[in-house]
Amino acid sequence: MKQLEALAREAQSFSGSGPAMTEQTIQWHGSKPQSAALTDNEAEVARVMQICNACRYCEGFCAVFPAMTRRLEFGKADINYLANLCHNCGACLHACQYAPPHEFAVNVPQAMARVRMQTYTDYAWPAALGSLYKRNGLALSLATAAGLALFLVLAVLTGGGLFHEPMAGNFYAVFPHNTLALLFGAVFGLAMLALAVGVTRFWRDVSPGAASGAAVTEAAHDALRLRYLDGGHGKGCNNADDAFTLWRRRFHHFTFYGFMLCFAATCVATLYHYLLGWQAPYPLLSAPVLLGTAGGIGLLIGPAGLLWLNLKRHPLQGDAAQKPMDRGFIALLFLTSATGLALLAGRDGGAMALLLAIHLGVVMALFLTLPYGKFAHGIYRSAALLKWAIEKRQPNKLQLGSD
Ligand code: SF4
Numbered sequence: 452m453k454q455l456e457a458l459a460r461e462a463q464s465f466s467g468s469g470p471a472m473t474e475q476t477i478q479w480h481g482s483k484p485q486s487a488a489l490t491d492n493e494a495e496v497a498r499v500m501q502i503c504n505a506c507r508y509c510e511g512f513c514a515v516f517p518a519m520t521r522r523l524e525f526g527k528a529d530i531n532y533l534a535n536l537c538h539n540c541g542a543c544l545h546a547c548q549y550a551p552p553h554e555f556a557v558n559v560p561q562a563m564a565r566v567r568m569q570t571y572t573d574y575a576w577p578a579a580l581g582s583l584y585k586r587n588g589l590a591l592s593l594a595t596a597a598g599l600a601l602f603l604v605l606a607v608l609t610g611g612g613l614f615h616e617p618m619a620g621n622f623y624a625v626f627p628h629n630t631l632a633l634l635f636g637a638v639f640g641l642a643m644l645a646l647a648v649g650v651t652r653f654w655r656d657v658s659p660g661a662a663s664g665a666a667v668t669e670a671a672h673d674a675l676r677l678r679y680l681d682g683g684h685g686k687g688c689n690n691a692d693d694a695f696t697l698w699r700r701r702f703h704h705f706t707f708y709g710f711m712l713c714f715a716a717t718c719v720a721t722l723y724h725y726l727l728g729w730q731a732p733y734p735l736l737s738a739p740v741l742l743g744t745a746g747g748i749g750l751l752i753g754p755a756g757l758l759w760l761n762l763k764r765h766p767l768q769g770d771a772a773q774k775p776m777d778r779g780f781i782a783l784l785f786l787t788s789a790t791g792l793a794l795l796a797g798r799d800g801g802a803m804a805l806l807l808a809i810h811l812g813v814v815m816a817l818f819l820t821l822p823y824g825k826f827a828h829g830i831y832r833s834a835a836l837l838k839w840a841i842e843k844r845q846p847n848k849l850q851l852g853s854d
Pocket residue numbers: 502503504506507508509510543544546547548549550557559
């Protein structure tokens with residue numbers, strides 16, 4: 452243990468005693484300059500990685516540590532890559548003998564979380580909107596949803612009144628189908644474009660090499676299973692304390708697969724409409740309604756559980772400043788589902804137009820905030836997992852790591 456401490460102390464003294472701006476020459480392959488100063492947050496990741504590289508106790512916890520052992524120095528691109536490879540499971544914080552209050556103050560998940568936020572901001576497209584990540588909190592999300600819902604409610608009010616004779620779920624009698632398809636399709640398409648441009652810039656800068664079929668399959672498998680929320684031993688990650696829990700992984704799965712089922716419901720309904728000429732409303736046992744209902748239930752359970760865990764999370768795990776962004780996204784997902792299920796339940800009643808206006812307002816707020824909020828973490832983390840699946844198949848030039 453003494454020898455380990457001496458090595459870690461050497462790493463600590465080599466990298467300085469705390470966050471500071473550090474000039475490093477790094478290999479940028481994309482839009483960034485060849486040499487760039489590390490920000491305070493990046494320098495902190497470099498510092499803790501130097502200590503972890505001397506210690507290596509957490510090597511089996513997740514992909515971050517084996518990826519770390521392939522490096523002796525940590526430049527900007529390495530740090531961005533490792534930060535997005537970290538799933539913030541908390542295992543290395545609770546296991547660390549150098550975590551606060553130790554003088555080394557090693558807090559890997561917190562250091563990584565701060566850089567992740569910076570990554571989203573730096574790679575955002577258009578660049579001017581990158582700062583929205585820092586403002587995209589719970590209050591803004593709820594205010595956007597409320598404002599858009601109110602706008603649509605007023606549109607319904609001026610168009611014939613909020614309450615009406617039952618319309619048998621005919622949404623398009625309230626808002627024409629083509630108007631909805633054009634408006635929501637355009638906003639969702641722009642959100643996906645913004646995220647695609649951002650992650651492409653990130654991808655260029657982390658210089659991943661060529662992706663083989665095996666690497667793509669492994670990365671997809673790890674992303675879809677959220678492999679690194681199992682703590683490396685299958686018992687789960689840490690949340691409130693050093694106890695392990697699989698609930699974070701399960702609630703993420705409810706959320707992700709709930710979202711995908713709702714997306715599938717929309718795609719099937721679009722095919723029905725344009726290919727088969729079948730107009731909504733669809734029967735309760737039709738594919739779009741069954742998919743949407745199953746997805747909606749998943750999107751109620753998942754976000755509610757994630758919010759509960761977020762409220763209980765250990766204060767040192769992750770970056771407390773990002774909690775408003777996390778909660779804003781969680782709240783919009785939950786409200787999208789709750790208003791969608793309420794619309795389904797009330798579609799044959801006299802308040803269908805009101806329920807529809809509220810649901811569409813929430814969905815539009817979700818789409819508008821998608822590219823500049825917590826949704827980005829899934830995209831960047833998947834890219835980092837692919838980079839790791841490629842990198843681990845390449846020869847390790849240092850021959851120091853366990854892989
Ligand atoms: S987090 Fe702590 S225990 Fe784990 S490798 Fe780093 S220094 Fe060692």
